[in-house]
Amino acid sequence: MKVGVIMGGVSAEREVSLLTGQEMMAHLDRSRYEVIPIVIEQRADLIRKVQAAGIDIALLALHGQYGEDGTVQGALETLGVPYTGSGVLASSLCMNKELAKMLLQAAGIRTPSGLCWQGMGDYDPQAVQRLGYPVIVKPNTGGSSIGTQLVMNEAELLDAVQEACKWDQSILVEPYIQGDELTCSILDGEALPIIGIRSAHSEWFDYKAKYEDGGAEEKVIKLPPVVEERVLAAALASYRLLQCSVYARVDMILQGDVPYVLEVNTLPGMTANSLLPKSAAAAGMSFSDLLDRIIACSLRERKREWEMSGYVNGRIG
Numbered sequence: 001m002k003v004g005v006i007m008g009g010v011s012a013e014r015e016v017s018l019l020t021g022q023e024m025m026a027h028l029d030r031s032r033y034e035v036i037p038i039v040i041e042q043r044a045d046l047i048r049k050v051q052a053a054g055i056d057i058a059l060l061a062l063h064g065q066y067g068e069d070g071t072v073q074g075a076l077e078t079l080g081v082p083y084t085g086s087g088v089l090a091s092s093l094c095m096n097k098e099l100a101k102m103l104l105q106a107a108g109i110r111t112p113s114g115l116c117w118q119g120m121g122d123y124d125p126q127a128v129q130r131l132g133y134p135v136i137v138k139p140n141t142g143g144s145s146i147g148t149q150l151v152m153n154e155a156e157l158l159d160a161v162q163e164a165c166k167w168d169q170s171i172l173v174e175p176y177i178q179g180d181e182l183t184c185s186i187l188d189g190e191a192l193p194i195i196g197i198r199s200a201h202s203e204w205f206d207y208k209a210k211y212e213d214g215g216a217e218e219k220v221i222k223l224p225p226v227v228e229e230r231v232l233a234a235a236l237a238s239y240r241l242l243q244c245s246v247y248a249r250v251d252m253i254l255q256g257d258v259p260y261v262l263e264v265n266t267l268p269g270m271t272a273n274s275l276l277p278k279s280a281a282a283a284g285m286s287f288s289d290l291l292d293r294i295i296a297c298s299l300r301e302r303k304r305e306w307e308m309s310g311y312v313n314g315r316i317g
């Protein structure tokens with residue numbers, strides 16, 4: 001099977017994507033797959049390079065805009081090339097934290113309830129005062145904590161909002177939920193072991209904590225059974241509600257024994273330091289096993305979706 005590893009891209013998370021791609025390339029089982037690296041430098045590369053490579057499946061190592069947000073998925077659907085991970089709708093929805101959170105709230109899944117501003121024109125310190133400090137300010141469609149800040153008081157607000165606005169047209173101001181940071185990865189509709197995160201030098205999981213060696217301690221945690229049940233239920237309900245498929249990672253803060261869902265990542269990081277491979281390892285799956293599962297499950301999902309939509313002439317049909 002010819003597997004094209006699609007990586008790079010044009011988002012703020014390009015560097016992380018290249019690391020994810022490298023890691024995938026290093027662990028794909030060469031006895032099963034012919035591996036073709038496809039590095040995206042500009043948007044138009046995708047269609048040209050995928051067509052030229054003649055691949056059987058696109059293994060998506062992209063993160064952020066034009067990669068994780070449904071656009072690349074849509075282009076691959078149009079080409080009839082199967083790809084890994086969630087489909088177009090789930091990808092777009094999860095990329096837009098505000099819309100995803102509205103659905104979560106409507107379904108009774110707890111998520112921090114804050115403000116969504118369309119740029120500096122909506123800047124309103126009084127509204128933040130009513131929310132109560134500290135708050136987290138973040139780009140609505142960001143990732144890897146880029147452009148995100150913890151704001152302790154009004155004096156720090158303007159700078160943080162200006163910074164977040166550099167990365168996105170819309171930004172979120174959320175109450176800072178104090179508690180234990182958790183993440184729950186889901187593979188083929190089933191939860192993998194929950195990982196607890198302790199940032200070494202910060203009150204929250206910032207870029208440095210995510211990607212620098214020793215930036216954070218991330219390990220499988222044992223929760224009291226009732227709490228674990230609640231965390232898993234919130235993660236699985238979010239995954240299903242937002243129509244994710246194949247795999248995803250649900251980021252949460254556990255305050256007391258109540259989980260708050262921060263966001264759902266449809267193409268979570270798969271670098272050497274990343275959380276999903278760690279969680280899979282704890283379930284006894286090597287990185288290579290994980291990639292096998294992702295590829296097999298993606299082929300099955302795409303086939304199912306395309307058959308449902310009357311697609312009959314695809315390469316996997």
Ligand SMILES: Nc1ncnc2c1ncn2[C@@H]1O[C@H](COP(=O)(O)OP(=O)(O)OP(=O)(O)O)[C@@H](O)[C@H]1O
Pocket residue numbers: 112136138142143144145146148174175176177178181204205206251253262263265
């Ligand atoms: N409301 C909140 N309360 C407490 N901490 C928060 C809140 N929102 C975000 N954070 C902190 O900021 C980090 C990044 O936030 P979030 O997961 O929403 O964004 P992201 O940049 O898309 O992350 P990822 O790298 O997972 O794509 C979280 O892991 C958490 O440490």
Ligand SMILES: [Mg+2]
Pocket residue numbers: 251262263
């Ligand atoms: Mg996150």
